[in-house]
Amino acid sequence: MNIRPISEHDHAPIVAVVDQWWGGRQMAGLLPRLFFAHFQDTSFAIEEHGRIIAFLIGFVSQSQPRQAYIHFVGIHPDHRKRGLGKRLYELFFETVRARGCDTVHCITAPINSGSIAFHRSMGFQIEKSDHVRDSLPFTTDYDGPGQDRVLFVRSLA
């Protein structure tokens, strides 16, 4: 198993599989090539036997440089429960802390209970929200009409 910075060459193989990794949800549209071209120093892939089995796309906020943002994480369904997500997040935390960030932000869909549990286990807290359902605070229409999101933040202090 090898963890390394993402490269532009990773774009094609990742968009070819990512919808399948997400159980058929249309996710590839969230991964335009620009993320693989311009955020290589805070985005990572994990390879095993020459194939990518997990990746993280993140960046330092350009206009709020003490904030870091995790845009997308994908893990091959056969390689879950191995701690790959934890490893990617910890490498990201370390990388952006070294660049002067003091918080990490990310969002997820309220329906994505696996993601919510994962982020809580990684020390994230839910920030500002306008609704609560089943004890879960979330923000309606955060990413467009009907695109409710849970907003997470984690201190790096």
Next chain:
Amino acid sequence: MNIRPISEHDHAPIVAVVDQWWGGRQMAGLLPRLFFAHFQDTSFAIEEHGRIIAFLIGFVSQSQPRQAYIHFVGIHPDHRKRGLGKRLYELFFETVRARGCDTVHCITAPINSGSIAFHRSMGFQIEKSDHVRDSLPFTTDYDGPGQDRVLFVRSLA
């Protein structure tokens, strides 16, 4: 007419109209809120009578900081041919030059002849490509399967 940095509050009104501005093409998916939250210092909106009539989303490449990238430009159909695109691009050039960039990159679809003519008029040249059709060089599958793109670059020297 007022030109100003983009803000997070601009996300909802822009995604509500952008598909219509593009003649019904599904474009809003290319504008997740993150661009309005984290790239405010190199992204701009033009307002007139309190409404946004044009905007540009761009950033400095984090991993190649001498490169700048223009991700998305939208102009209200009733306000074309007024030089708004030119004004947005010139402000972007000036802003990223001051941040140490020496080139600006962007991409467009080979079918988008208006965009191609605009970029040529703004001093962009077409960079590396693997196909030529009707004298137009482009790169096949650049942004995923079937997503051919014309790759533009412009020197800021």
